[in-house]
Amino acid sequence: MTMQPGFADLQLPDLSLSVGAAPLPEAGRYGLEDPCTGAIFADVPVAGADAVDAAVDAARRALADPSWRDLAPLARERLLHRLADAMESDLPRLAALEALDCGKPVALAEAVDIPAAIAWLRCYAGWPSKLAGRAGTLAATPGHYHVYSRREPVGVVAAITPWNFPLVLAMWKIAPALAAGCTLILKPAAETPLSALRLAELAREVGFPPGVFTVLTGDGATGGALAGHPGIAKVAFTGSTMTGRAILGASVPDFKRITLELGGKSPSIICADADLSLAIPQAAMGCFFNSGQVCYAGSVAHVHRSIYEQVLEGLAQVGASQTLGPSADRASQLGPLISARQKARVSGFVERAMAAGIARVGPQAAIPAQGHYVAPIVLRDVPHGAEIAREEVFGPVLAVTPFDDLDEVIARANDSAYGLAAHIWTRDLSTAHHAAARLEAGTVFANCIMLADPAFPFGGMKHSGLGRENGAEVLDAYLEPKTVVMAI
Known part of the structure; x- marks a missing residue:
């Protein structure tokens, strides 16, 4: 297994499945190819059904754990900014991993991809302290009531992302989901897992509790197991229209919340x-x-x-x-x-x-x-x-x-x-x-x-997708409104 000469000294992230420091079972391994040479340079684990079950269970526990659930909004903002700081310090390595993985020029990854991913994270890092419901009165019901609404995290999110902009498009999902207080399992494209695995290492280093952000590598079966898992509340997907249809179908039994950003012409x-x-x-x-x-x-x-x-x-x-x-x-x-x-x-x-x-x-x-x-x-x-x-x-x-x-x-x-x-x-x-x-x-x-x-x-409209990423609008995809009506 060899890498391009320009990346000969590049340190790859840990190529194993884990939640925090706890290992997850592997269902096999596959070779990771450099599209610039066709050479295989690493072996990556496949997360099977057992690993998906364990990761979802850990994400559900983390969602209810006070270390994440009760984290003050400003503390959650600081944690997200610490991750952005770590990414900035690690930018050359992240860019090299991205370039090696998907074949794009490293100068482009350094100037565009990694800075964009950091910018998205910093933008949504400012949101936790601004996510609030509203108070009001009933419009059509006589009597004395105190009425207010809450905005609560939707639950465990599965983010399934493509190979063309691996870290940027992953961050389009990670940043708003974590800002909203969800926990998230990222399944990157089989061809491009390296920057996602490195991001998970950085998240652990800056103090994210185990189970809050997990990366599962694997193939289409791994993504399908995540999309159909009953413990997943929301799926955010970017990829082909054909795969988007399959994910939408898998969401039906459990009425999962779905965001699909699909193809275009x-x-x-x-x-x-x-x-x-x-x-x-x-x-x-x-x-x-x-x-x-x-x-x-x-x-x-x-x-x-x-x-x-x-x-x-x-x-x-x-x-x-x-x-x-x-x-x-x-x-x-x-x-x-x-x-x-x-x-x-x-x-x-x-x-x-x-x-x-x-x-x-x-x-x-x-x-x-x-x-x-x-x-x-x-x-x-x-x-x-x-x-x-x-x-x-x-x-x-x-x-x-x-x-x-x-x-x-x-x-x-x-x-x-x-x-x-x-x-x-x-x-x-x-x-x-x-x-x-x-x-x-x-x-x-x-x-x-x-x-x-x-x-x-x-x-997108029509076959280009369902729902929206980015803007304040994307936060609605990761938050459930709850109305509280109290008789006085």
């Missing part, structure tokens, strides 16, 4: 009056960033016919200019796809599109000989009904098509099973607001891309 609309010095590079990287492995990537570009050829050429130039390379190389701008399977899936979409007569534009960026790399690809004149224009590819493939009328292209963009995000480039505020109101998407970006933030809700 997000449109980018570049109007005739757009500032092309901004629109072209941003629309390109809105698709190619993280090698296209972004749920709300702008993977379909609708370009006004009057500027179509100019924009096509510019998009292709941006794609061809990217430096693809291993995650340890600080010159790398894009890394590989997560696996050989994902590379084959993305390549299959492109091959079928080209076999159907859809043309590729411009030269391609060079790719390393080893690893699961796919260079950015721009496809022109893609029909609205084409597979590549309607299905989530999850790779650096941008389908481009011309349009003439804004309302017509909005209708075309809305004719989709998905509704996660949309993008528009225009200098006209009226056009931007009109499109924002009409586009069926959870987030509309005007003259910008990918600005997810803990201050505002994020999520």
Whole structure:
């Protein structure tokens, strides 16, 4: 088992299953692959049904334990901030673990992923002392009553997260759940467990009680056992629409609370009056960033016919200019796809599109000989009904098509099973607001891309999900309101 030379001295976290210091049973082990080389560099345990049962039991005990249940809100805030402090001190190691695990350039993990995860944690660390009910009177009942409401933690949360932004998307769930006073079991993607395991070590070091935050590694069966476990009150999931359906089905017997952040096929609309010095590079990287492995990537570009050829050429130039390379190389701008399977899936979409007569534009960026790399690809004149224009590819493939009328292209963009995000480039505020109101998407970006933030809700319409992450709104997913009516 070998690692990239640039990570040869990287210390991996403890690769075992535990709640606090107490070990959990393993149902087997699997090899962890570096997507930059295809080499196996570690063995990771699989949590089976017994480990899931033990972790849920420990989380339920921790939920009722005074050391967590009765922790004063300001003390809970301090504990969350101590974890954020520990992450800041450990940032280089966390970034290296993230880069090794999912193949993204380490410079990107240092500048974007780990700082974002810390920012989310600090944002929600401020909430425990602000979570309160309200007092009032009964509106339709005569008599004298004292009425108030409480907001109580929903219970044990199962967080099931993907491999494209392992620590960031885990923190979207961990931070609000712990701020609300829940306990949480995180099941990271099988391909990317390292930063989650390191986070669990840091949580223990700063004083989180055993059972409050547990990481279970494993496969889809592990996630399924968690999602269907009767001791789980709430499931927060980010991943594919297909898996989201299965999790929703597993929630039915126990009426679990569910948040699903699923797939997307997000449109980018570049109007005739757009500032092309901004629109072209941003629309390109809105698709190619993280090698296209972004749920709300702008993977379909609708370009006004009057500027179509100019924009096509510019998009292709941006794609061809990217430096693809291993995650340890600080010159790398894009890394590989997560696996050989994902590379084959993305390549299959492109091959079928080209076999159907859809043309590729411009030269391609060079790719390393080893690893699961796919260079950015721009496809022109893609029909609205084409597979590549309607299905989530999850790779650096941008389908481009011309349009003439804004309302017509909005209708075309809305004719989709998905509704996660949309993008528009225009200098006209009226056009931007009109499109924002009409586009069926959870987030509309005007003259910008990918600005997810803990201050505002994020999520999708239609097959792109259920509920919202982030903002004050996400806290409702982790809190149960209780009304108390007292006769006086």
